[in-house]
Each structure stands twice: as structure tokens, then as C-alpha cells.
Amino acid sequence: MTPFELTEWPCPASGGGTRDELALTFDRRRDRRLVVLPAWFDEANKLRRQTVEVMRQLDGSGIDSVLPDFPGTNESRAKLEDQTLDGWRAAAAAAAGHFRATHVLTIRAGSLLAPQGLPGWRYAPIGGRQVMRAMLRARTIAAKEAGAAERTEDLQAAARREGIDLAGWRLGAEMFAALESAEPDTALSEIEQASLGGPGLWLRAEPGDDAAQAGALAAAVAGGIGAA
Amino acid sequence: MTDGHKLAPSRGAIDAKLRAILSDVLGLDADRVADFDSETGLFGHLPELDSMAVAGLLTEMEDRLDIVIDDDDVDGEMLETYGGLLAFAEGKAASA
Known part of the structure; x- marks a missing residue:
């Protein structure tokens, strides 16, 4: 099992230039590369472990993936209060470019940041x-x-x-x-919660994980990338 | 009488849906939630049910029970016990 790595990437800064943010990566320089745009705020905490488990299973299917921090989130030192939706959209596009993503997987509100023109999936999107x-x-x-x-x-x-x-x-x-x-991106293929065989983990009062659901989500993505 | 009024959902159906929602929110299996009775304590009794979790619970109730919950509907009584929450949901569904 490949361990994940934490890597810095140059994120566009609001005043121009860039500012380093962290990304969690499963990167073995493979051709099929997925950028993962995570859920937000409270849902981000509840789904982070599950999100990384999906990435771990994709790694096992021969797919690289990267989970970038956006300014003001997770390990970022930027203030959340200073961030804008357009700024996060620019950050998502920059992360996709920097890591040479071929596909995108958005989770919940992450679909609001989907880079234009990048094929992929939106898992249980919300506006x-x-x-x-x-x-x-x-x-x-x-x-x-x-x-x-x-x-x-x-x-x-x-x-x-x-x-x-x-x-x-x-x-x-x-x-x-x-x-x-703000409305979710509609160009991506939707993966509905009902197709994963259990309730959405964002509903849980406490963060949790579900290996079977992670496997179903990873399989949907891996199958789609394979066919693409 | 076919006067176009739709029947309110049966009490049993609302009870079953509400238990399923609580099972998803609390991460409990169906057997545990089936044991809830009208006196089972919720908000203030279950430490994991904080204000963010209650907000998620109410939003999920709106979606699955097809009701709208206003600010003024939310009070300690409706959230304190399973019986209180069920009575609230039944009242909302009947007036929807």
C-alpha cells in the first residue's frame, strides 16, 4: 500500500503572486490523475477520512489522486474570512494544472469549484x-x-x-x-449517494468511515476513467 | 369522498422515516433506534447531537418528510425527546 504524501503547491494569492498550500497526494507519476475537490466546512471534517480512503482505493486501481487544501481551509495559514468563491475557483483550477490532473472528483459543495473543461464526477453535489x-x-x-x-x-x-x-x-x-x-457544476457525471449502498456520512453527528461505500465510489470513478 | 384532498401520510410511515433519519445521523443500527420510545432523550441527552448535527437532522427531515421547518418551530420541547420530535413531524406533515 502506497502511503500518501503531503506536498506543497503554489496557490494563486488574492493580491497577485502565489502562496504555498498543502496537498495530500497519492502520486506515482501515472497517466491517470484525479484532482479531488473536498466537501466544505463541517462536512469537510466529517468526510475527510472517507475521502482519503477513496483516494487510497483509487491508488490500488492505478490512479493517482491529489487532495489540495484551499486558502483558509485545513492546514492553510490564510484567513478563511479573506477568501472568495472566485478565489477558490482559481485555486481549484491552479491545483488541477499544477498536478496535471486528467480528471476531477468533486464531493458535496466541492462541485461549486469544478474547473471548466476537466472531465469527471460530482459526488452528492449541493448548492x-x-x-x-x-x-x-x-x-x-x-x-x-x-x-x-x-x-x-x-x-x-x-x-x-x-x-x-x-x-x-x-x-x-x-x-x-x-x-x-452558487449552483453545482452540471457538466460532470453525478454519483448519487443512493448508488453507494448506505447513508451519506455527512449526515452523521460524528465523523465516520465506511469502507464499502468508499469502494463503491472508487469503483465508479475507476470504471469511468478506464472507459474514458 | 374524492374531493381532491390528499391524505396525510400515515403516522406509522412518519415514525419509520424519522427512525431511519436518526439512525443515519447518530450512526446507530436500526435495532438500537427501534428501541427508542417517546421518552428517549435526544438534544441535551446525546452528546454527539450538537447544534450542527441538529441542523443537519432538521434539514434531512425537510427533504425526506417533505415538510418545511421554520425558525419558530424549533424549540427545546420538540428536540428533547423522540416523542416530541415525532409529534412535531406528524403535525407538520398533516398541515403540509
């Missing part, structure tokens, strides 16, 4: 509005629990002006507003 809805709801529930009622509409209006703290993630105003209307 920006759905991402925000769950996080806004978590915030209103926590506020109510603490005895301070907050209304979703008020939070949305304030977030469009000055950004917002949602479940521990500080989003800038530009990112929040862009996500309210």
Missing part, C-alpha cells in the same frame, strides 16, 4: 444555498439554546454586509453573498 442553510440553522439553534433568539433573515442581511461567524467558520461578506446563488 451554496444548502450549505448556508444548514450552517445558519446551526447558529440559530445554538443561539436559542443560549437564550438569545436570532432570526435567519436578520443574520443573512447582516452577513451580506459584514460577513458572519457560522458554526465556528468566519465567512467574509463577498463569500457569503456569492454562496447564496
